[in-house]
Amino acid sequence: MIKYIKTVAFAALIGLTSCGEDFLTAYPTASQEAGGEATKGAIEANVASAYQILLFDSYADYQYNSIVLMSDLRSDDxxxxxxxxxxxxxxxxxxxxxASPRELPGGLWNIYYSGLSRANNAIIACENAVDVNEEDLNRLSAEAHFLRAYYVHWLWKFWGNIPYFEEDLEDPYMAPQYTADQIYTELIEDLDYAIEGEKLPMSVDAAEEGRATRAAAMMLKARVVMYQQDQERYDEVLADMAKIINSGAYDLMDNYASLWPREGEFCDESIFEVNHLPEGKDWGAAWQGYGxxxxxxxxxxxxxxxxxxxxxxxxxxxxxxxxxxxxxxxxxxxxxxxxxxxxxxxxxxxxxxxxxxxxxxxxxxxxxxxxNEAPYTVDLNYENNLRIFRYAETLLNAAELMAMHGVTPVEGITAQWCLDEVRKRSLNDNFVSIPANEENIKLERRREFxxxxxxxxxxxxxxxxxxxxxxxxxxxxQRSWEPYKKYLPIPQSEIDRTEGDFKLQQNPGYN
Known part of the structure; x- marks a missing residue:
């Protein structure tokens, strides 16, 4: 049984039956868009609409946009x-x-800005809640903040200096361009909100698989902080990794190969993943379907x-x-x-x-x-789940922070233990402990991911x-690396549609 869509609630999330799928077409009502009062059902519909963007990772906007492929293409793998x-x-x-301003995978821009907009609507609905249980409201609000951070963090990593907004845009529907450092500040605010106060559970049971957890928010914060190289927050991140490890909610699977078929979906190692269904997408439908x-x-x-x-x-x-x-x-x-x-x-x-x-x-x-299944378009509708955060990353994050960045170990966890745990699972009888140093941790991350x-x-x-x-x-x-290539060029089509105080400035190196 496919869980993220068919058994998750999203009966709990949007009040549908366990086999319901209508939440994928739920959109904010006009009253929510205008900032009107929001019932629990309306809030859940907004949050579900924000979750929906996760399903558009591989094909949307008539373009192929897999975040896995778009990331790895610039690597040496x-x-x-x-x-x-x-x-x-x-x-x-x-x-x-x-990449050039006119020739780059611009579909990612549209997908994740749609995610930002929908997450904003969900947060606004939470702020205008009426007659909603406080615990439920806090959880839904934390999920929306996590999703906003998840979508914006991809825009930040790919483009750096991007337009950002948290309210409905008015005519001419433009937003100010933030620097990459300013975006980082916004990401941290959203993630701290999602993590603090136990608004989110550390993990979920089978009935809610696919919903964001506190562990997922901690993992996203780790990626963001470590990518920013914000050393002042490394202690916080290691403390988060230790909480995940010591929670007992997650564990490495005994067999690495078992992670990837359908039987490995939402396994003990899965902290957050996107579930796909083998249906619904078609060449002529740019923004629908589940595969x-x-x-x-x-x-x-x-x-x-x-x-x-x-x-x-x-x-x-x-x-x-x-x-x-x-x-x-x-x-x-x-x-x-x-x-x-x-x-x-x-x-x-x-x-x-x-x-x-x-x-x-x-x-x-x-x-x-x-x-995948007929009569749906086969090539667009595979059901392979996208694993976003795995427990192995938790362990290797902790090992890196301690061994490579000198963060003081916490709660009895050592870099050597973390590295050994990852290697034992994959080497079994061939396991030999190697020093938890920079070279070995970097190589282990490459092998693992x-x-x-x-x-x-x-x-x-x-x-x-x-x-x-x-x-x-x-x-x-034949290629050459320059530091400015950390970011892609801002799409020229986006620059052309802005003007005045909102005129987008191209990233350095691409003028």
Whole structure:
């Protein structure tokens, strides 16, 4: 049973039955948009509408926008792939660190600004609540603040200096442009609000899987603070990681491979994930449906073979984007289960080679047999859940803060223990403890999170992004790193539609 949509409440969240799906089309009423009084049902509808944006990660606005792929394309883990360099040319330019104001994955901008707007509506509804139980209201308000921070943090990471607003925009529907540091301040305010006072539970039971938790807000705060390199808050973040660890609410799964099929959805290791249903999306419907396109996007073209690393024949063909770089298998130690769970390898002749082919493909979100259904558009409607925060990240965050940044250990947790826990799970009988130092922690994060959209952001915040400079003719990649490329150019279409005091200024380096 798919839980985030069909059994979560969103009977509890929006008063529907356990098999209801109407919450996905719930929009704020005119009275809420105007700041009118809001009943509990109206607030829940607004919050549900904000959650809905999570389902548009892979295809919306008639564009392919997977946050996992958009992040990893700028890393040293994958190539762009696809038909040729001109197939989704904006993605090739992204992978070459050569995005331009007129050629970049601008769909992300529209998706996450829609998320910001809907979260604002939910928060405004909470502020105008009538006859709502205080505990329920606090929880719904905290969820809305978490979602706003989640959506804005992606805009902040991709573009840095962005327009920001918390109220309904009036004609001419423009907002002031904040600096990246100002946006960081807003993110911290929202996340502290969501975390403080136990408005959110640390975890949820099966009936509410998919709803935001205090642990999810703590994990997002960790990503934001560590990306900002805000050392003054490192103690806070480590304390949060310790609370998650000592809560007993989460644990590593014994088998790393078990995380990724449907049986691993909302498992003990899952802190927050997006659930997709194999239905509803279509080429002509830019903002509806429940499925994900990512599996089709990253799977080899016309596949008819068995994965050589896992021995499984459960995989389906796709479009051949995002081939894994040939050096990736070599970063794993002998016996590391994460290799076969993260990378698929198919024998030559069992699929059609495409641009930048390496024979290696991302496995975690790969297209699987039985994960979508007719009569819906197959390639847009896979049910693979997107795992956003996992307990393994909690452990590696804690290890990094203590071992790399010198934060004083708390509650009996050490960097060595955290690193060992992650490695024991994946190496089993091959486990050997290695020092919890900078080199080993960085490498462990790369092994653990391949294909999850983490590597590029890690390289940037560590100051290691210069390794992205490369010239590899055999794979048609030539790129150079400059610090200004931390941010993408502001879409020219957005600059053109602003004027006067609200005129957007292009990010440095792209003028």
């Amino acid at each position: 994958i190539f762009k792939g696809g038909g040729d360099a001109g197939d989704q040319a904006q993605l090739y330019r992204l992978s070459q660190l050569d 994900t396109n990512l599996p089709a996007f990253i799977s080899p073209n016309e596949l008819n073979g068995v994965d050589l690393l896992s021995g499984l024949d459960i995989y389906k063909g796709g479009w051949g984007f995002g081939p894994v770089r040939p050096e990736i298998p070599g970063i794993f130690e002998t016996g590391d289960e994460r290799l076969a769970a993260s990378v698929n390898q198919f024998e030559e002749g069992t699929y059609t080679k495409r641009f930048q082919d390496t024979g290696l493909f991302m496995a975690k979100y790969a297209a699987r047999e039985g994960y 391949i294909g999850e959209g983490m590597r590029f952001w890690d390289l940037v915040r560590w100051g290691d992004a210069e390794i992205l400079t490369e010239d590899i003719p055999e794979f048609s990649t």
